Amino acid sequence: MVAYGRRLFSDPALSSGDRISCATCHDPRRAFQDGRPVAEGRGVGVRNTPTLLDVADRRWFGWDGGHDSLWAASLAPLLDPNEMASRVDEMAARVRGQPARRRAHEAAFGVTLPEDDLSLVVQLAKALAAYQASLRSPRTAFDRFRDALVRGDRASAARYPLAAQRGLRLFIGEARCSVCHAGPAFTNDEFADIGVPFFVAGGADAGRHGGLSRLLASPMNRLGAFNDAGESADPRALLTRHLKIEPRHFGEFRVPGLRQLARTAPYMHDGSMATLEEVVRHYDRLDEERLHADGERILRRLNLQAEQAADLAAFLRTLSK
Ligand code: HEC
Ligand code: HEC
Known part of the structure; x- marks a missing residue:
């Protein structure tokens, strides 16, 4: 799974037009970030690309805590029109249509491809997460x-x-x-x-306030159907369940490691x-x-x-x- 995720991480075929991969911004030679003030692209253009070293230890993901799992934070850039801009049906069709991709995917998960496209794409995100969870910072x-x-x-x-x-x-x-x-x-x-x-060109970056709104509305959070553990068996789902949006969250950002x-x-x-x-x-x-x-x-x-x-x-x- 980790090896499969590593391959996906630098695979431009996951982006529309085969333009970029995760590694374009999270460059393994630069501690998995890009050295730019803000990432290229419009919407994400207002945020700095974080390192992915030790990312598995985080509780919330993104500067605004917009995700509560590593796999959901990996699914978002695939679909974000300002990042890799892929479509669920296109990504699924690629895995289904190319025998080598199909075999690699099935071998990693040990089961045949799921029938519905969204489940297949969520599996891609989970393989990407497995790889990222293996990224550890060196001793200092x-x-x-x-x-x-x-x-x-x-x-x-x-x-x-x-x-x-x-x-x-x-x-x-x-x-x-x-x-x-x-x-x-x-x-x-x-x-x-x-x-x-937190004022940026054309408005303000609402930070945690915006991240919480998106997280709570997302079918991809730990309370949703795509959590393999199931909400009741996942202690971290309780953290998500107890989240409340408050005015003070406006302009708050995650304390970075x-x-x-x-x-x-x-x-x-x-x-x-x-x-x-x-x-x-x-x-x-x-x-x-x-x-x-x-x-x-x-x-x-x-x-x-x-x-x-x-x-x-x-x-x-x-x-x-
Ligand atoms: C265009 C540049 C770009 C690309 C391509 C990109 N990312 Fe990111 N990534 C970012 C930026 C910028 C953030 C911070 C986003 C935010 O806080 O709103 C981020 C945040 C993340 C986070 C959260 C990290 C943390 O510490 O909370 C993860 C995980 C992540 N990206 C994984 C991926 C994966 C997996 C891919 C490929 C499917 C990918 N990224 C593609 C720029 C990029
Ligand atoms: C109240 C909590 C808090 C305290 C206290 C605090 N920080 Fe921070 N720190 C943050 C937050 C939140 C950010 C990110 C802010 C942002 O991006 O808007 C940050 C960002 C940073 C960064 C940038 C890291 C990066 O990767 O971008 C460094 C370095 C840092 N702090 C060092 C310090 C030092 C040194 C002190 C003591 C003088 C300190 N911090 C005290 C919350 C705190």
């Missing part, structure tokens, strides 16, 4: 430091640069970054407004910050007036010394290989 200088501390191995721990150690102390202390960027991937899998402007940061510039949902120094400066000079009441309680202007800002950036760099 930070991981070696943390493991050395756990082992009580002071000699190894001392190899971690001092600037990064000071930056780490700020990150989990005074600067309060780890309130949101917590856990092994440095995200709490929640959403927040940190004051990145911070692994492999050095390879995934530019930053933020709109790719508006080119360097890690710029990100640190954003938090340092935060416009508190601009923040939602909720975010404000955690976030405040840091007013760091130049050396502290450099330490924080040095720490962030050690989260990448």
Whole structure:
């Protein structure tokens, strides 16, 4: 299944006109993103392409949390007119009509092709998800430091640069970054407004508010018929069932993980910050007036010394290989 998904991931035949594949934007040589501020194409054009490393650990998918499973987040770009712009009947006809494709698909799933086209295309998305779930970020200088501390191995721990150690102390202390960027991937899998402007050409990016509306209306969410586990046997379906749209979700975006940061510039949902120094400066000079009441309680202007800002950036760099 993983091997089949890997082949589909770089297969332009899944796009209308054989133009692009998933790998065009999620380039395996660039930590599965594209290095552009925002992806090419109109509708997605306002959002930055996220890395897919460790994506299997996420709870919600997309900057706006518009999907609650990896396979649904993989189905969307296939059908989105601004991305691969395929049609369900065309994609299904290709698998049915080409003996090699048909055999590969049946071998991966161990059953003959389903009769209806949508089920077949959902299977394509599930194979793509199986492959993406195998994408793991490499170990980093930070991981070696943390493991050395756990082992009580002071000699190894001392190899971690001092600037990064000071930056780490700020990150989990005074600067309060780890309130949101917590856990092994440095995200709490929640959403927040940190004051990145959400006005875009022709309107505003509603962020989580729009993502929730789409998720709850989608027949492809975990409450729908395409969830193999079935809603009652899937503990994560309960999270989806309990979602409520509230006004505060307007302009909130997913807290991104911070692994492999050095390879995934530019930053933020709109790719508006080119360097890690710029990100640190954003938090340092935060416009508190601009923040939602909720975010404000955690976030405040840091007013760091130049050396502290450099330490924080040095720490962030050690989260990448
Ligand atoms: C035109 C560029 C482009 C193409 C082609 C593309 N993506 Fe994406 N992908 C994006 C962008 C931009 C986002 C962020 C979308 C958002 O938040 O609204 C994204 C988000 C995702 C996410 C969510 C990741 C996360 O961390 O939440 C997954 C999974 C994903 N894409 C998988 C795929 C798969 C599988 C394909 C091929 C079927 C694909 N993408 C094709 C640009 C692209
Ligand atoms: C209230 C929760 C919260 C806190 C606290 C927080 N962040 Fe963030 N962080 C976010 C959100 C949400 C985004 C994405 C915002 C967007 O795209 O509009 C983000 C984005 C980032 C990014 C860009 C990652 C990428 O891949 O684009 C970096 C780097 C980052 N934060 C570092 C930090 C640092 C350093 C601190 C402490 C000074 C910090 N964050 C504090 C929520 C938070």
